């Protein structure tokens with residue numbers, strides 16, 4: 001008779017855990033991943049998350065393994081403030097509306113909620129200061145984007161669409177996270193690059209904007225500076241040495257999403273990954289086949 005020790009039991013539990021997880025992924029993936037892939041639609045943020053880690057993208061889309069609520073709550077608040085500011089609301093009114101929204105968000109305890117609300121107000125204050133001194137014209141906010149790259153459709157929404165002094169489009173993406181994008185990666189930041197590609201493909205022709213002048217991440221969360229937002233610009237695609245990189249990236253990512261392998265790639269976002277506890281990259285660097 002085989003005697004099981006603690007290690008055997010642990011391996012059996014891990015095997016069972018992965019079996020259940022992958023079964024769920026395969027089941028949910030068929031419906032949730034298969035449909036958008038069949039339609040060949042990708043959003044700029046999906047291109048970003050798939051490029052960073054294929055496994056996390058798969059589990060977030062197919063199995064609903066999302067980030068913790070507080071991250072989403074900050075996103076809701078800052079986007080609400082951005083919309084109000086764009087509509088010309090006074091700072092006091094924006095602060096009051098943030099408090100109203102806050103009452104409907106669940107933080108688990110009144111103490112924690114109060115602490116996070118102070119942080120949210122700091123984010124909003126930084127955003128409003130940036131918004132007021134921004135010299136560009138705000139053309140649209142929360143604007144839908146659609147563009148076609150061969151058989152692949154780019155779909156999504158931009159936080160802010162602006163026009164610079166030379167009449168070019170600048171897409172601004174507001175970020176509430178704790179880590180800025182590495183400065184060395186900005187020229188190839190996938191989400192910003194796909195926004196610029198969409199501009200080139202005529203996504204905002206209705207506003208007379210067909211040439212991208214660049215794109216920006218505006219960090220209002222812990223990734224910002226002490227007293228102001230951190231602006232992380234990407235130069236215009238046309239000014240770079242390889243202006244076709246964003247198009248190639250969209251095609252590569254769309255093919256990868258439809259493929260059989262989803263690679264777990266270690267990256268700075270692993271710290272906050274909701275599936276890190278069961279990620280094979282931290283042990284053996286495996287790939288997952290749904």
Ligand code: SF4
Nearest residue numbers: 053265270273276279
């Ligand atoms: S922990 Fe890192 S490598 Fe693993 S799934 Fe999450 S983001 Fe990917």
